[in-house]
Amino acid sequence: MGTIRVTLADVARSAGVSQTAASFVLSGRRKEMRISAEVEARVLRAASETGYRPNIVSRSLRTGTSHTIGFVSDTVATTPFAGHVIWGALDAARDRGHLLFIGETEGDPDLERQLIDAMHDRGVDGIVLASMYTRKIAVPKTLMDRPAVLLNAVPTTRSWIPSVVPDEVEAGRTVVRVLLDAGHRDGIALIGAAPPNQVPKGSLAGVQRLQGITEALHDAGVNLAGAVPCVDWQPDIGYDATRRLLKKTMPSALICFNDRVALGAYQALADAGLDVPADVSVVSFDDDLMASWVRPQLTTVALPHYELGREAINVLLEEDPQRRSNRPPPIHRIPMPLRERDSVRRLPSSQRRARAATVA
Amino acid sequence: MGTIRVTLADVARSAGVSQTAASFVLSGRRKEMRISAEVEARVLRAASETGYRPNIVSRSLRTGTSHTIGFVSDTVATTPFAGHVIWGALDAARDRGHLLFIGETEGDPDLERQLIDAMHDRGVDGIVLASMYTRKIAVPKTLMDRPAVLLNAVPTTRSWIPSVVPDEVEAGRTVVRVLLDAGHRDGIALIGAAPPNQVPKGSLAGVQRLQGITEALHDAGVNLAGAVPCVDWQPDIGYDATRRLLKKTMPSALICFNDRVALGAYQALADAGLDVPADVSVVSFDDDLMASWVRPQLTTVALPHYELGREAINVLLEEDPQRRSNRPPPIHRIPMPLRERDSVRRLPSSQRRARAATVA
C-alpha cells in the first residue's frame, strides 16, 4: 500500500542512461534516436526489473492523447439494449488499448453538455454519443471541437460527425425476403406503419423499415394485403391494430414493426382463433428478449447492439484524418441479422412452385 | 473545431495578474493568498469571458487526484443487475464531481489485473471491484496499492479493503417477519436451503439468508415444518425440491431462497392443485424482474442494486483517512427492502388472535 510508482527517471538512472534514451527505447523508436542494442537491452531490463509502468496522465499532458474514450448515452445500463452496446464498445476499446468513461444524460441536454465537457477536461481522445433508439439529434456544440461519433443517431444539423446506425432499410428488405422465400405472396400485411409514410412520430426506424419493405415488395411485383399504422409500437396498440386489420381482410402473413407490436398481434390472432404460424405467419424487428420467450418463438431481425458499440469505437479511432473534408459525414450502417425461429410457415410446395413460375 | 483551449496562463494574462493569483482565486482560496476582492473580480471575469475550463489532466499530474474512479466488474451491463449497480455508481460519482471508467473482466483474473493497472496508470482516485453475485474473492495484489472498495463481495485474504454488500441476514429476518405478521406460524417451510448450513456451494447469500431466517424463527419460538436444500437456485431445481417437500408435509407458507426457485415452486404448487396464496403463501428474495411478472405477483426482498452502486462510490471517496488502521476492514451492509405483493395470505383473525395469545 502506498507503494511509490517507478518513473521513467528511475528506469533511466537504474540503466545508467538518460531519460531521453530510456523514453525512445520504451516507445520502440530506438532507431530514430540511434540507440545501440546494448543500451536498449539495459533499459528494457531495468524497466522490467523495476516494474515500470508509464504514467499516462503525464504522457497525456505532453502529447494530448490519453488512450481514453468517453461514452455518453441517454440511458446507460438499465436495459439489455444499452448493456450490449456498451459491451461491444468496451471490447473494441480494450482491443485498441483504450479505456472507457461512461456517462448517462437521462435525456437532459444540460447534463449532456456537462458530461461531454467533463470528459474533454480529462483529455479524452474522442466521444461516442449514443441514443437509446434510432433518431435524429441536434449535435451539442461542445461536441464539435473534438473527435466524436453518433451511435444509433444521425445529426439534424450540418456537421462532419460520423454516425453508426443499424441498417434498417436492408432489414426491411430482409423480412420481405423471408416471407417470399417461404412462399407468401398476396397475403402480406403490415402492422405498425403504412405506405407511403405513416409511422410513429419521429421514428427513423419506422421510415427506413417501411422503405425497405416497400422496395422489396415492389421489386417482387407484390401488393400489400393491408397495412395498419400505430402511433406507438407497444403491445396494446399492436393488439388493436391487428384486430382492425382482421375485420377487413384475412392475411397470410404479418410484418410487425417491432417485437412489442408482434406480441400484441399474437394476442389478437389468438383471440380471433387463429394459429401462428399455421394460419398466419409473423415476422418482426428488434429481437427483444421476449422474441424467444413467446410461443411460437418469433422470427425477427435483430438490432446489432454489440456490433454497433464495437463499430462506434472503431470509427471514432480511425476518424481523424478525413475530418473536416467537405463531403457529408459518413453514415456507417450495420447489418441487422435475421433470427429465424418458428413464426413463419413455409407454404406447400405447390404454391411455392406457382410463385417460382410467376417470378420466372 | 480544433478550438484551442484557454489555459490558466491566458486567464491570468487577460486579468493582468500572475498565474498564482488566478489559480488561488479560481480554487476559492483567495484569502489564503490574501488576494484582494478587486483582483478576484478581474480574474473571475476573465475566466468566464474566455470560457476557461481547468485542464484536469494537468491538475492530476500535479496533485495526484483526477476526480476519476474505476469500476471493474465481472459482468458489466448485460444484466439488469449490473445495470442498476452502475446506474447508482454513476449518480453518486456525478454528485461528487467524479467520472467513471468501467471495465469488464469476464471472470478472467489476468484481464482483471490488466484493467486495474490500466486504470491506475490513468491516475484514478480509487477502484470499485464489483461482483455479479455475493461471494468471497481473493483481492488482486495490484488493487492493494491504492484506495479500493469491494462491491457485492468480501475479501478472503486479510486486507484493509472495505466491502459493500446487501444485508442478507436482515433480509432473512424480514421474510420471516412478513409471514409471522400475516399469522403464519407452524406451517413454514424452506425451499433452497436447510439448517444448519445446507446451501448451494459457495453461496454467501445462502448462508446469511438462512442465518437470518433461523434466528428470527428461534426468536419467535417457531419450528420449521420442513426444509429442502437445492444444489443451485434454478427454477427446475426449485420445482423438484417443492415436489419432494409436498410428499412429506402440507406447508402453509414457503420461504424460497430466490425468485427463480420461487418460480419453480409456483409450478410445483400448481401441479399439486394448490393455489397461491389461498392454500400456500410464498415469499422470496432478489426481486428479479420475473417477480412482478408471475401471477400472483411475488412478495420478495429486493437486492438493492442502485444503492449498492451509490454506497460503493461514497465509501470509496471517504475511505482514505482510516486506511491501514489495524481494525478489520469495514463491511457496509445495505438494507434489502421488502416488496409486498400478492403471494402471502393473511390468515383469518381468529388464528392471528390465537397466535398473539401464544406469544403473550
Place this chain on the structure above:
DNA sequence: CACACGTGCTGATTCGATTTAGCACGTGTG
C-alpha cells in the same frame, strides 16, 4: 591535416495547473 558527416547519446524545455518561497510596500511601535 582540415573538415564534413554519421553515430550514439544527453541537457533542457514543454505540456498546464498547483504550490512553495519570497519580494515590495505600507503601517504601527518603541
Place this chain on the structure above:
DNA sequence: CACACGTGCTAAATCGAATCAGCACGTGTG
C-alpha cells in the same frame, strides 16, 4: 528613525513523459 509585521502579490519549482536541439567522438574524404 529603525525595525517588526501585515498585506498583496509574483517568480519559480514541480508532477512525469516526450521531444527538440545539440554535443562528443570517430571515420572517411580531398
